[in-house]
Amino acid sequence: MTDTTSLPLPASTEDDHYGEISVELLGEHREKLVVSGERIPTVTIVRAPEAEVDDHIVIGTRDPRHLTITVDGEDATIKPGKGKLRRQTYRVDVHHGGIHYRLVPNSIPFSKLTRDGKHLGDFSSDGDRRVIAEWQEEAGTPEALDAAIGYALSAAFGTGGQPMWMMLVDAISAALP
Template identity: 35%
Template sequence: MLSCEVLDPLYGLILLERDPDGSRVTVSGDSIPTASINRTSDTAVRSDVPIGTRDGGQLRMTLDGNEFDVQPSLGRFSRRSYRVEVTGYGHSWLFTPASPTAHRLVQGSRYTGHNMIGMFTADDDVVTVEWAQEVRFAGAAARKVDSAPLDCALGYLLAAAFGTGAQLMLAAIVTGATGALFPG
């Protein structure tokens, strides 16, 4: 099992573990619930996805011992195709690209500008987060979402299992066409 320890600014020490074949990712810590995602099939493993698939039917996710529904989009040319929807405990979350290197975790099924929990970046098996901050402008404070331990576990788990970031559509098309025309 491959493992990495991360010191989160709000929740302390977080342990990320991944099976050598990439079929299971687990996140745990003293201040957060244990969360895991398992790939249930070995068919058609995708090398560009750390967990090996973006097929929700081949994935099983648990948080604090309870099963959650995880529905990743296919991950093709558009940024939107790299989002992951999660439902459980009567709530929903969206893990959606924010830049070429980061994903944001938001409450609900769409990003509205004031429902972001945190911004996650995964790089070489290390996951970092910037938790949402209150923004003040002209004496008014924008509403912010306070993270909870469950949100922390969910964000780290999704970043480790699916990676973070997505290129803009035009850049992805040019990169794909260049790779097809000039392999190697």
């Protein structure tokens, strides 16, 4: 029997449009992130066993060779950026059913979710699997798939990022006596 006492409890949030959404980190090595809810499709992101694990990322890696994503059991494609200095490098792209989703930092706490280039909403997550979504009214009501993808990517990779100038100031300040 597997000891699951050290596994974290599901994190849940109440979405304005889709009710309770649950985020679970599963597996012996916490390699599977599952986002589900009564009114959204289930999205599962899995890290391959051979992947080098980065403890700063909930799912453990940004290497697309070691990640898979499914939507209600149907394969999709996930491609995270490398996550270097510029915010744009922290983007995560998903292609599913002819739709292109992108989550990319747009401020210190938030990342914006786009569907085929249209800004749908802003997401915030501190890496504790709890996600807050602020949907753009002018974008209309988000689809259930929009919510599922947005919550999954935000929980798996975190959100937000400092602007490059702020990181440079921090680096210079740290180097000064």
